[in-house]
Every structure is written in C-alpha cells, then in structure tokens.
Amino acid sequence: MGEPLVIVGNGMAATRLVDELTTIAPGRFSIAVVGDEPSLSYNRVLLSSLLAREIDEDAVELKTAKWWRSRGVTLVYGRRAVSIDRGAKQLHLQDGLTLGYGKLVLATGSEAVRLPLPGADLPGVVTFRDKADVARMLSLARPGARAVVIGGGLLGLEAAYGLMKAGAHVSVVHLMERLMERQLDSHAAGLLKAALEERSIDVVLNAESDVIEGQGRVTGLRLKDGRVLPADLVVMAVGIRPNTGLAREAGLAVKRGIVVADDLQTSDPSVYAIGECAEHRGVCYGLVEPAYEQARVLARTLAGAQSHYAGSLLSTNLKVSGVNVFSAGDFLGAPGSEPIVLTDPDRKCYRKLVLSGGRLTGAVLVGDTGDALWYLDLIRTGRPVEKLRADLVFGRAFAEPQAHVQARAA
C-alpha cells in the first residue's frame, strides 16, 4: 500500500493532479478523492456549452468511472469534508467518516459570489458555477423566457451566450463602462459588445443593480437609475470567492485564498492546496490553466521530484462560439510602452500588441485569435521582438514563417 493521499475537491485541478501523479508515480500513493458534488468530476469550462445545448451531459465528464478505477483511486463523491485534524492527520467527512492521510491536498475550488440585493433569495435567481446551476437555468430558460445576467465578465458572458442558445431573451447588466474591463481595452470591448448584440444579447453598461423584483418568484431587475429589466431568470455572475472555510478552521494560513508557497505547500508541510482555492504569491487564479499548471507541479513534487510553481501569466479566452476574444499581459499599455494596433471592422477583427523595451508585454485579440498562443509565449518568455516587429501583428506565419513550419512539424 502506498502512502495515503487525500484530495479534497473533485474538480478539474484534482482530476489533473490524479492524472499526472498516477502517470509519473503509479502506486506511490493510495489516493482518495472527496467531493461534495454528487457526480464524477466534469469540465466546468464546458458548462456554457452544456447550457447552450451544444453538447450533452456525458460530454462534460472529464474521466470515466473506469478510468478512476484503473488508476486505483477511491472516489468519495457527494459527501462534504467538514474538518481537518492536522495533529492526527485525519479528514472528517459530513457523515462521520474519517480518512487518515499522509498528505492532504485541498482543491476545494471557489464559489460564486451572490450579491446581497433585496430579492436575491427569490426563486429564479441563480449563480453559474456547477451542473446543478445549469440544470436550474435550463429549467427556466425556455424559449421566450427573459433572462438577465448580472456581470459582463468572462463567466457572465458565457452564461448569457448559453442562455441565448437555450432560447432565452438575454440581457447582460454590467457595472462598468465596458465589458470584461479587466481583460479588454475599450475598442476590443466595443467589438465584443457589438458581436453579442448581433447575437441578440442586450448589453446594458454602467448599470448598477438595485433590487431583484418579484413576489414569490423573480419578475425583474431594477437598476439604480430606475430602469426595470423584466426577467424570469436572474443569473449572478459577478465573481468567485475561494472556498477556504475548511482550511481556515484547521488553522492553516489563509488570506483571500489558502496561502501556498512555490511548492504549493500550505503552512502545514503535509497539506497542499491547488486551483482556485489557493493563493500563490498573493494571487488567486480563477482560470483552469493555472490550476492545471499547479496540478502538474504538485504531481511532480509529490512524486519526489524538484518542482516549483512560479505563477501563471494570465490570459483570457472567451468561449463564445464565433466571438473569439483573447487577452494577456499589459493589454492596456503602461506609460512608455508602444502599441501596434490593427483594426479591420469589416472582418470584425482587432489586434493590439503592446511592446515595451523591445519585448511583447501585452496583447488583445478580437475576431482572429489564431496567434494567441504564440503571443502568449512571446510575453511569457520575454524574448526580444524588435526584429519581428514589422510583421508581428500579422502573426507567426508572417513574422517567423520558418519557426512556424518547424513548430508544426514537431
């Protein structure tokens, strides 16, 4: 029997950790995964596709039950972990079950923020976080239904798209003057707004929610300016909060998230944290890519290899079919930086690259996001780009055709 490894959380980070760890160190640990959602782990990123009915529920499943069995993992799902006894190295579950561990990994994810608005507890007010939320939304988003999404960030827009595809009339209500303001400059956000409106999604900017109206169930959203948006369904997509209760109660260091070092260890050497619940170098990530990177690093660490996580460069891909949006790095352009801006309204294409000190430091792409990964790599590596500058904005096929062909052959 291997050392007992208990993972709390049955989401994407946990699944990737198991996948990596059982591949590089099979049998080294006796793994148990504890999750409160009553199903196998699934791909949260695909929830908007599920909502849009572009795929069915099977398609979001990350791994089959057979796969979990073949990896020798004990799955304990549908049951919540309630406390950690760090002295005894034991994890207590909701129903009294106790699991002893040698190493404990917290991958508890995050929860959706609910705005404390009057009427927020009315039936028909939902968040967009898990399969249960999707099921609730689908039950309300009948064709002709009116849906209001509060929040014009990544999650809100994906929810809005899914609801629109499900047949609802959708409005997105956003507090700021532009959509996805933390990822997009105003030009890109304007294009995105136009693209959404073209898909019959109304966008209301500079709109502060005041009251959710309804008697017994939601009927509309009143804004601070007095406007009322009729609604059969209100989705709150205003942000996420790391699930840190378990760790906090166990006395682990917690700020916004569970504090981890570069080896992803918490303040207790036997306890690690990865994914959206973790706070690394002051940053809590809300995207899958950093969670996967952390899982990879942790798998190597647990397997006994030297590995450390140095943080992720945030990049954003909006997953709305036909509306390609990408952003990374200093997309606004700090003072002293030089923008290269390509606009092609006819093609609904926009590219802004930000150069600083001869290096690419930021990028925003709308429409044609084909070179997103290449730009991300240039930003991450900080490689000098002056020689590529003339063609940089046209992408790798123009700027580095040789390397491009080699990369494809590799």
Added chain:
Amino acid sequence: MNAPSSAPAIRTTCPYCGVGCGVLAKPDGFGGAQVQGDPEHPANFGRLCSKGSALGETLSLNGRLLSPMMRGGSDMLEPASWGAALDSVARGFQETIAKHGPDSVAFYVSGQLLTEDYYVANKLMKGFIGSANIDTNSRLCMASSVAGHRRAFGSDTVPGCYEDLDDADLLVLTGSNAAWCHPVLYQRMLKNKRERGARIVVIDPRATSTSDEADLMIQIAPGMDAVLFSGLLVHLAEHGQLDTAFIHGHTSGFADALARARHLAPSVEAVAERCQVAPACVETFYAWFSATEKAVTLYSQGVNQSAQGTDKVNAIINCHLATGRIGKAGMGPFSLTGQPNAMGGREVGGLANQLAAHMDFSPENVDRVRRFWNAPHVAERAGLKAVDLFEAVAERRIKALWVMATNPAVSLPRADAVRTVLRQLDLLVVSDIVANTDTITAGAHVVLPASGWGEKDGTVTNSERRISRQRAFLPPPGDAKPDWWIISQVATRMGFGSAFSYASAAEIFAEHCALSAFEANGTRGFDASGLSALSGLAYEELVPTQWPVDKASPTGRKRVFDDGRFHTVDQRARFVAVENPALSISNERYLPLLLNTGRVRDHWHTMTRTGKSPRLGAHIDEPQVSVHPDDARSFGVADGELARVLTLHGSAVLRVSVTPAQRRGEIFAPIHWNGATASDARVGALVQPACDPISGQPELKATQATLAPALYAAYGFLLARGAVAIPDGVWWARSTVEGGVGYRIAAPAIGGHWSGIAKRLIGESVCRAQLLDDGQGCYRAAIVQDGRLMSCLFLATTPHALPSWEWLKQQLAAPALSDAARRALLAGRAADAGADHGPIVCACFGVGRAQICKVIASGRGCSAEDVGAELKAGTNCGSCLPEVRRLVAETAKSAPPVTA
C-alpha cells in the same frame, strides 16, 4: 457572349520606335483589339517587343481628347465645335501673320505624325504661310544623323537594310541601348551572334542590357565617340586596311579627315586616355573592325543627342567609307531611328532647315517647289530649329504656335522654361490625342482632337527606308479627326483651299511621291516616283516598300550607294574632318556630376500610350536616377531612397537606383515621366540647351548636375481603382496597374494623424482596415468592398520599411479576395505557403480548422481523442471538443471510403 470575332486582322505598323514592325490588329468589337506581330512584315517577321505586344492594352479612351476645346472666358478650356475651333485657329494665324509677318508663326510637329500629315503641315507652312518655321521633335532625335548623312552622302539616306544585321560578322553598337529601345532588331543581332557567330561590340558610357550580351564593352567617357572612331580611322590607315580604290574612286576629303583624325587620336593610348577606357579594349575593337569586312556600325541617341552629334556620325561614316564598307550586304553605317516616322518627316522635309522632299532652300529648289505646289509664298530660307524656335517664343518673336502630336513642355531642354514661355504666346494651338499634357496645361488656347494609332490611315517609314502603311481598324472616338484633315481645314479657312482639298490620305501620298521625283533626275536621295500613281485601292494594299522606288527599282531597293555613286554634285561621298570633341560644360564645381537621359524598356516617350498598360507599367513603375555606388556614398543617397537631382535649369526628385552600370561621376534618368504622371520628375527640365552647331540637335546626354537626398516624413504607396487627387507638396509617381492605378508617394509631413492622410488619399470608409504602429512609424490602410480590394495605402517613415506592392497589385486585380488574402491584406503579402491554419478551433493550443481537417483526412484523426494526440487540440480546457467531434464526423461523411 463572345465578341464578334469574325472581323479579319488588319495589317498595320507599330507606333513606337523606328524599327517599324508590322502588326496584325484584330478589333474585339468593344473598342479594343488583339495585337500580334505580322509574320509577313520584313521588319519583324512576326516578332514584337514588350511595348508592341501590349498595344492592345493601350487603346482605352481613358484620358483621350474627344472634342475640340477652346479657352473660354473663365480661362478654362471648354468644348467647342470643329467649325469654331478651326475658324479660331485660322483667324489667329492670319491675324498674326498680317500683323507680324509669316516668321512670327510656327508649327512644332512630331515623328508620331504620319507622312501624309507631315506633308500637309510642311506644305502649309513652307508653301502658303511662307515661313520655314516648322520643326519637329525629330530634331531631338535624328537631326545629327540627318546632318551627318547629308554631309557625307549629299542626302539624308540610310545606305543599308535590316538584312545587313543578319549578314554582318561584326556589329558595333554605339550610343544605342537597342536591347531596350529597338528590341526586335537587337534580337535579330543576337540570333546572328548565336547562329553565325557574329561579334557584338557595345560602346556606351553605361553598361546596359545591350552590353550584357556584348563580346566587347567599351564604357566610354561621354562625348568621346569621335575620338574613338578617329582612332579607328588612323588604325585602319596604319594597318593597311584602307580600300584605296574606293577612296580614290568614290570619295573626297580623305587626306584632311585622316590628318585631323591623327591629330585627335594619334595612338591607341591617346584614345584610351581620352575615352577613359583600357587600351586593350580599344585595341581589340580596332583589330576586330580591321579584320572584319562585314561590319555594321549602328548608332542611336547616344550619338545623335550630343553637342557634337554630327561629327560623331561622320567619324563613324568616315571609317566605313575608308574601308569601302557601305552599300553592300552585311556592312555599313546604320542610324537606328527613334520614332516610328522620323524618317517620313525627313522625306517630306518637315524640318526647318529643309524645304521639301530632300530639297534645300536653293533658289532652284524654291522655284521648283513653288511651281509644283502652285504656292504663293514659298519660304526662301531655313526656319528656326526646335531649341531656337522656343527661344524665339521666349523672345516673343514667335507669337502663334501650333504643336502637333508632341509635348515640348516635357521633352525640350529646359522644359520648365519652355512650359513657362508657352504662356506668352498670343495663340497656342495643340493637336493631340490626349486631353491633359503638360503642353496643353501650359496654356493652350485651342486644343484639337486628333485620331490616334489604330484610327488613322497613312504611311510611316522605318530605319531601313521602308514605307509601311498604318491602317485604321477602329473608328475615331468622339470628334477626333486625322491630322491631315485638321491642317487642311485650317489651310482652307486661311484661303488656301484649292491646294488643300484632299479627300484622302492616299491623295496626299501620291502628291508627296510625285514631288519626290519632280525634276529630280536622280540627284535626290528620296525618290518614290514609283508610288506616285497609286490608285486608292493600291494605296490601301501597299506592301512595305523600301525607297527609292523609281524606274530602276520599281519595287524598291534594299541598299543604296552600292554603285559607289552618292547624291553630291560630283557623286562622291565626303570624308569629314571632325572637330575636337568637348562636352558643353563649365567648371562649376558645385555641379560635379553629369546627367545622362534616356529611356526604359517598357515605356515610350511621355507614356501617353504605354502608361495605360499594367504590364508595361510594372517593369519600372516610377522615375529613377541611376547612380554609381561610389557617388551614392559621396552624395549620401541610398538605393531605394529618393534624391533630388539639380542642374542649373531645374530639379527633379527621383528614386535612387545604385548600380555599378554607371560610370563614376555620371547619373542617368529616364525621360518618360511628366506632370501628368509624376509630381517632380520632369527630367527635360534639368537638361541644358546646348546644341550641335550643325544639326541643331540638343545635348540631352550630358548636363552638369548634383544630387542630394530628398527627405520626407513618410514614404509609401497607394493602390486605387481610379485616379486620386494627391495633395500639393506630396511627391508622387503614377502607374497603371491591373484593375486600377498605383501611386508611389512621399509626404513632407504627416500633418496631424496618419489616418488623416488616409482619409485624403483613399477616402473615408467605415470598413477601412488599418494598422498603426506609431513607434515604428508604420501606417497601413485598406478598403474592401463586396469582397474586392478597392484601395490601400501603405506608409512608413523610411522607404525600406515598406513591403513590395506586387502582391497587393495582384489582389487589386483579383475579382474577389480569397479568405487568406483578405486576412493578409495589411501584411502586404501572403503568409508562408502551408502556414495558413484556417480559423482557430482550439484556443489553448492555437490549432486551426485547416490543421485539424488535414489530420482527419490523413486518417490519423478518426476521433477527437486521436486529433488531440496528434495536435493537442482539445486536450487542455476541452471546450473545443464539440467542434473537433463535429469536424471528425463531417470529414468522415465527405471522405471516400478507404479501401485497403
């Protein structure tokens, strides 16, 4: 629907150079024609050069002058009726003559006119107005050859024929870039070299496409041809190569000529030193010429356009006379004519220093012509030659001028000054096929629409004395009329109707041929008496015929002087003792360079025709100046950048082409660009007015000049569907491209924002695609409508930062942009072949649809998982998996079943 294709091809003659190629033109029924070489024409046997081949692309009515125009009250040209315009011209000339005498008026005509037009113009001026103030742009082209011929032979007669180029064993080209300027003949010479082993010697200050193929290149110092050929004469004398029997039997003046030659060129070393070439080159040339009986010396503008052009011609002819190599198969001096009908003009006598039909102003000839024409006021003395004529305009001695088929405000030396003085005329009449020439805009009072090539009927004579028909195959557009009709109408309105009542070009031709033989008794070179009785039908069917056509040679003659009898009084050819050559330059140290001018391969004169062809515009699409690398360094100019060329007379801003083909200290600029095709490239304006003292031909090949970088804030190009109004101050050069117009531009200041320039140049459009990289000084914009590229503008702060525009030109020409081209538009080029991924599917790994489909089609992607294994697509966030699955399913459906 197909064009009516049953129309037969019409045999006609190319309107460009003096080779005079036969052309078969087949009208397409839509105002255009398919053009190919006439296999039966002896000048070209079916071949055409790039310019001739593209004739079909030059027939559009774009820019054509379609109606008479008169300057109205608002000082603008306004359409007028033929009656009003002709009355105005006739009255204007009559009043000027009445007030100031016949020498106060002048015609400036052109080697582009047909012989019949030329004849009527000459007849009106010299026989009826009574002045000899009719000169021609051939003065800029062939006058030195004419003068040299007349001094040596007693007439302006080219002795040989094109067959001599096939038969020769040595072909010497001096002052001729025949590879570009007479390409069909040059190819004939190359064939001789290839098949018979003839040697080619090229003598030129520039290395050219002609010298590329030469066995010997003598890169001679400008103006020193007479020294080189004097040295040859000395060498022939000293090496016993003289044909003494011929010299004694058929020539005079040999001793003086040889003595002068010895003085100018005492030794090979002396020659080499003055010509600034290696003695071995000179020795080789002399040895080859000595040893090769069948030698032809061909010369063109490098000889003619010179302050000592006539002497150069005679220095060449001296060597052929001394060896008796003249009038025989495969040998002789051979002047390559520049224009399609310079020779026709010379036959007619349409030059100020000839009367008519190879007759001068001797009292006998004046009387003879008076009787033949039944003319009241035959001119009794020579008139003003081109440069002097415009000098007289400046001095207001000429008050009324009629310019026909030429553009002196571009082509004359000091062209800016010429353009200015045209304003002073009481009456400036311009006959042209083009609505907007620099001469018309200089201040024409009356503008008359002439019919152009393909619309008019008549004859032209090429470099080998061959008279060929130009035949109409298109109706004249608008109100356009043949030049002879226009001139005759004016003559009639001036009261000379009975002498100008021509009903057809054929009548005029017959009269012209009759005059050539009138009381000639074989003393004049040009004799076409054999054609003077042609019926209208026979004229229509006239086959290409070489003059003389007389009783002795009723079907024409290949070679003249084969009997050793020349057209001098004593029938002996004359050796000419040539002067010591010297360039017409001063010691101005601030003008250390010499500017040479000439042509490019694919353009002709001021591009009124060639400028319409996208094919021809593509070879060299903007005005250039060629500079030796050392000079480029000294003057701080670089290849691809702009430079201002300055002379005492003017300046131009030209694209620098750095090339070792130039001699150090010498620069070269083509003559074609003008006010209608470029902002700052009127090269004629740079040229000095010095002329050959005998021929009056100006020195267009050596003007003192200097060079400086021309700096602009932005450089770029612009492609558009139609002409664009370029703002003042912006440097530009226009060329025709497939589907539109191309401009090279350079702006002195960016004036606000880049997009402001774009707005002015390509207009405002909501669908304007733009690239802005201020940090790098780069701006690009394009407008696409209905899937077609409508216009694009590329600007950069240095000319080197611009991409080539070739790919964009293809996109402008394309009926629809491909997706890949649409995406690449502002890159200005296609992405690397195979680098097109198609629209992105997997954003995590940047995998495109095209890549995925390729993997599926290869059989390596039977499922989304397989595709993931191959390309990683869908293996990260997985959000693209639905699309990958769909692609797999679709491809499986459309793919044919795989058979083992």
